[in-house]
Amino acid sequence: MTVNLYNTDGRRIEPFIPIREGNVGLYCCGPTVYNYAHIGNLRAFMFEDILRRTLEYAGYEVKHIMNITDVGHLTDDGDDGEDKMIKAAREKGMSVWDIAAFFTESFYSDVEKLNIKKPDLYSKATEHIDDMIRMIKTLEEKGFTYLAGGNVYFDSSKFPEYGKMALLDKQDLQHGARVIVDENKKNPQDFVLWFTESKFEKQAMTWDSPWGVGYPGWHIECSAMSCKYLGNHFDIHCGGIDHIPVHHTNEIAQSEAANGEKWVNYWLHNEFLLMKSGKMSKSKGGFLTLQSLIDEGYDPLDYRYFLLGGHYRSQLVFSWESLEASASARKNLIQKIGSLKKSSSPVKSNALGEEARKKLDDFGEHITSDLMTPRCLADLWGLLKDTAIPDGEKLAAAYEMDRVLGLKMETYEIAEESVEIFPEYRALIDERADAKKAKNFARADEIRDIIGDRGYTLVDTPEGTILKKK
RNA sequence: GGCGCCGUACCCAAGCGGCUAAGGGAGUGGAUUGCAAAUCCAUCAUUCAGCGGUUCGAGUCCGCUCGGCGCCUCCA
Structure with a gap:
């Protein structure tokens, strides 16, 4: 069975051909754990689950890796803004490590409720700092980096294919239109690999490095971890459509620059779940969680069914x-x-x-x-x-x-939804049975109404009358 | 300003240029039931935002108009 997939790199549907016959290396961008996942985030993980299950259905052995981003990121890609993890920790009065642990558990719980298969490995960014440092060192040795303002930057001008998958060369980008330009950057597309200085709050999570105590830039983790577990060249990488222009573009640049070879064969991206008012996002606040659906009386699988009803590359309005x-x-x-x-x-x-x-x-x-x-x-x-x-x-x-x-x-079982019959109803039900026997249907209907007003439906079965919640 | 997507019945949503435009939900009619509930059967777009073009043939390709959305910033 051939699996045909839409490859963002090339923008067309192609037959999937694995690097190693019968096997698939699959890397999925996971959650950033500074808040609950909202149902839009969950759409991405659902899509990845369907992809993984489809590959397995087609007979492939899938090695599925998902990262957990438990290092803080700044609110933008330059050396500006506030670290989201720190912000959440301050707001909740918890340590950043506790915040990460708490929301990681919450994420595990959500995906399990949605019957999303567990990846073979959840790799945490904080447990792979050495791998990231190693990759940055390689980039530095190969001349792809420069130091400015205490930070290590990736020099996008050294990587001619920068932005190829995202078709960035076709776009006339408005640099700095909505974000302050980082003066340290040589080119607008350059990005930080390692921070030692932030203009804002003192980092709570820091590690020693050849460039000083600091923390990694946010793109490096996926490159370092995917290569570690799937090799320098693997089959499929997926994530939300929002990752195409920046995150995945930068990942490709640094991975291929470091390894000197093609990194990923197939790029798959899911479209967004929208609210009537537009995109749902963490930073905007006011988003729906899976729990909020459960609180409204829905089963998580109802949401799974809802997502199956739309194609993953189309926007879906919730x-x-x-x-x-x-x-x-x-x-x-x-x-x-x-x-x-x-x-x-x-x-x-x-x-x-x-x-x-x-x-x-x-x-x-x-x-x-x-x-x-x-x-x-x-x-x-x-x-x-x-x-x-x-x-x-x-x-x-x-x-x-x-x-x-x-x-x-x-x-699935047909739920025997009958509820316990309380004595007060027992009497009414018996009276109704007598009324029915006597063909006094007016009284029988009256009793149906009385019980109906209290939130129950009377159901006559061959075994007798039972109550169901309305 | 640039890049891209979408507009299909009351609602959601499929639809590789070519049999009678999937499916679900809701609705309607019928069977069944004293009445209900559940179930079953049937029914539900001569038409795909509008206009024009290409074609033997278009919801499907091209152009324009109107309307909605996403991205170019952390983001699934």
Whole structure:
């Protein structure tokens, strides 16, 4: 099964060809842990999860690395602004290390709730300072750096291919339009590899280095860690679309300058989740967390289903109405799967009939065509609603699809939602049963209304009357 | 100022120039039920923001207009 992916480097869909047959080295830009992840951040990790699951579905052995950025970054790329980690620590009255640890745990919890598979390794920036220093030294030895104002800068003019993936040469950038220009820079695109001096608050996290006590610039961690675990040349690197012009551009420059070879073959980027008012972002404040969805009564998998409904390279607007529609759809899915499970068990995958096989093939075709998850959901429904396919085959094929979709279908049971019947209702229910027997339907309906007003629906089943929460 | 994306039914959202424009949600009709709930079946865009062009053929390509959004700054 060939996986076709849209490569930002080249801006076209290409068949994925691994460097080592049957294996994939996958590096994903992880979270910066100075705050809770918002649901827009989580979209990125969901996309990466679908990518990873798709590669596995196609038979690849995937080595998946994700960084945890637990070193503070300045609020901009120059030597300006405030360190976000310090800011958060001050605001919360915690140490920077505690802040990082707390939000890292929160992140782990979020992704687990969304049924996002754990990477083979979460690599923390603070545990790889030596690797970063080593890479900066290499860059220095090869003449790609200069010192200014106490900091080590990458000299982008020494790297002719700078900005190639991002097509920066095609853009007429407004340098300094919205940010103060760092006077130490020779070129606007240059960036700091190592800070020893910041004009602002004293850093809480510092390390010794050949250039003095300080801390790394924010691009170097991904280069150092990805090369350490995946080698100097690996298959796929992904992240949010916002990383293209600066972060990934700088990563490419420093990695390829240091190693003297091509670094990454495929670059994949997910589009943003938007609110009706526009982009959701940490720095703007007022963002939605997964917990806030849970607090509104939604299951994290409802959000997962919602995300599957849009393509990862398209902007997706979040609204409570859309989430509600996804929750309803997933509820119906649970009913459908649940009732199939009651009547049958999944057949062996090699026992699928022609029809079921066809549905599964369509699914495979769609998911490997640049992760067309909306199509895949349609394939799933098409399978479940096809009257020509036996139940056991439907279940088997649906479970197969769920290896990629990750909706935990095998755990679905039709919820016996009946609630405990309190004595006060028991009497009413008995009275209604008598009324029904006596064909006094007016009284029976009256009792339905009385109980309905208290938030319950009366449901008559062959085993008797039960209550359900409305 | 530059780069780029989008505009498909009531809502969300697919749609590699060519069978009757996926799917979900909501709605509607029917079956079932004393009535409900759940379920099942059926139905739901002669039309793809507007105009013009290319083509045997366009939602899909090109141009313009209108409307929305992202990036050029830390950001998923």
